[in-house]
Amino acid sequence: MKVAFFVYPSAFQNRGGGEILLEKTEEYLLKKGVDIGRFDMWSDSIADFDILHVFGSVKDCLALMQVASSRGVKVVLESIFWSDLRRAFYEEAGTLKRAEMIARHLVKSLIPAFPSSRRKMFTVSDIIFPNSENEAKQISRLFAVPMDKMFVVPNGVDKAFADATPEAFLEKYGLEDFVLSVGRIEPRKNQLNLIRAMKGIDRDLVLIGDIVSGYEWYHKRCMEEADHHVHFIKAFDHRSDLLRSAYAACDLFVLPGWFETPGLAALEAALAGAKVVATDGGSTREYFHDKVDYIRPNDPADIRDKIRKALDRGKDNELRELVRGSYTWDKVAEKIIEGYAMVLKK
Numbered sequence: 001m002k003v004a005f006f007v008y009p010s011a012f013q014n015r016g017g018g019e020i021l022l023e024k025t026e027e028y029l030l031k032k033g034v035d036i037g038r039f040d041m042w043s044d045s046i047a048d049f050d051i052l053h054v055f056g057s058v059k060d061c062l063a064l065m066q067v068a069s070s071r072g073v074k075v076v077l078e079s080i081f082w083s084d085l086r087r088a089f090y091e092e093a094g095t096l097k098r099a100e101m102i103a104r105h106l107v108k109s110l111i112p113a114f115p116s117s118r119r120k121m122f123t124v125s126d127i128i129f130p131n132s133e134n135e136a137k138q139i140s141r142l143f144a145v146p147m148d149k150m151f152v153v154p155n156g157v158d159k160a161f162a163d164a165t166p167e168a169f170l171e172k173y174g175l176e177d178f179v180l181s182v183g184r185i186e187p188r189k190n191q192l193n194l195i196r197a198m199k200g201i202d203r204d205l206v207l208i209g210d211i212v213s214g215y216e217w218y219h220k221r222c223m224e225e226a227d228h229h230v231h232f233i234k235a236f237d238h239r240s241d242l243l244r245s246a247y248a249a250c251d252l253f254v255l256p257g258w259f260e261t262p263g264l265a266a267l268e269a270a271l272a273g274a275k276v277v278a279t280d281g282g283s284t285r286e287y288f289h290d291k292v293d294y295i296r297p298n299d300p301a302d303i304r305d306k307i308r309k310a311l312d313r314g315k316d317n318e319l320r321e322l323v324r325g326s327y328t329w330d331k332v333a334e335k336i337i338e339g340y341a342m343v344l345k346k
Contacts, residue, residue: 003052005022005037007054007055008056008058014212015184015235017264017265018080020264022055025329025332025333028329028332049073050074051073051074051076051344052075055080062117062120066124074344075127076127076129078129078153081135081138082261084259085105086298088101089298091188092192092218123145127342130153131153131154131283132152132261132262132286134283135261154335156328156331157264157267160244162271164248170249173206178203178205178249179201179203179251180206181255181256181265182243182265182268183209183265184211184235187218188259190256193297193299194207195222197304198229198230206233209235243268247268247274252275252276252310258297260279262284262286271324272320276291277295280296288322292319293306293310
């Protein structure tokens with residue numbers, strides 16, 4: 001089988017979990033002998049591929065999906081989707097942006113078959129790869145997509161994070177036993193409420209991530225709220241020893257976003273041995289069960305309370321073993337190949 005990977009044009013301009021998902025999927029499928037090519041609109045013909053695998057339900061990808069379908073190429077969509085009305089009310093955003101988010105969610109909730117580019121993407125796909133059962137159910141409910149089109153493929157983590165040690169990060173930054181959060185600096189990741197929550201807690205907070213273009217104002221708000229305990233560090237390359245070392249050096253990892261499915265960084269931190277506090281938005285509970293503490297991302301007091309409780313308890317291996325046993329990339333790659341085989345049989 002020959003598979004074309006495709007993503008919306010601006011994806012790698014602000015690197016995040018979606019880009020890592022594509023790269024690691026490619027790496028591990030190649031190891032298993034799958035013929036993968038990143039689709040080049042300038043030189044490739046979609047008809048030369050058996051499968052078009054699209055990462056993210058972003059409307060920029062729709063036209064190629066339609067062309068592929070019309071030429072008999074199977075279309076696989078890794079949806080990477082979640083809709084949370086709470087975000088529309090509480091996220092740092094202007095009035096028009098809030099109104100737009102509320103309107104979109106209400107339309108999807110009340111009229112699931114309402115025409116939209118995203119619904120067209122789900123409709124033209126031969127199979128959809130949501131990252132969780134909850135995501136599959138939400139897509140089905142909000143876009144009138146049959147559940148038998150869904151094939152759940154979980155997010156993965158590289159086994160190398162299990163071997164992480166704290167020395168490299170401690171040597172470079174002089175920090176240990178801190179609270180860590182890794183993610184792009186943008187309103188959806190909710191670093192501002194995390195900074196507010198950490199006030200009164202005598203621990204350093206390390207935020208690793210680059211500013212998303214267009215959200216410089218949000219970074220400025222975070223800087224204004226931050227005190228001397230807050231450290232902003234630019235994103236590391238995902239293969240960097242410093243990233244792994246940061247996970248090993250921290251005492252607690254916090255995933256404060258409005259929703260996560262479930263957040264690659266949280267999986268990596270857990271495998272590196274960190275305690276984890278995670279948002280209750282998205283599919284985090286489906287992955288982590290009762291092994292982490294869950295926060296309401298709109299409530300700094302709740303975030304502060306859960307952080308304090310987590311800092312007061314010792315580390316154990318239960319969360320690490322859960323991640324190691326269920327979510328490594330080699331297992332995810334096998335699941336993807338199973339999905340490919342299913343769609344090729346149709």
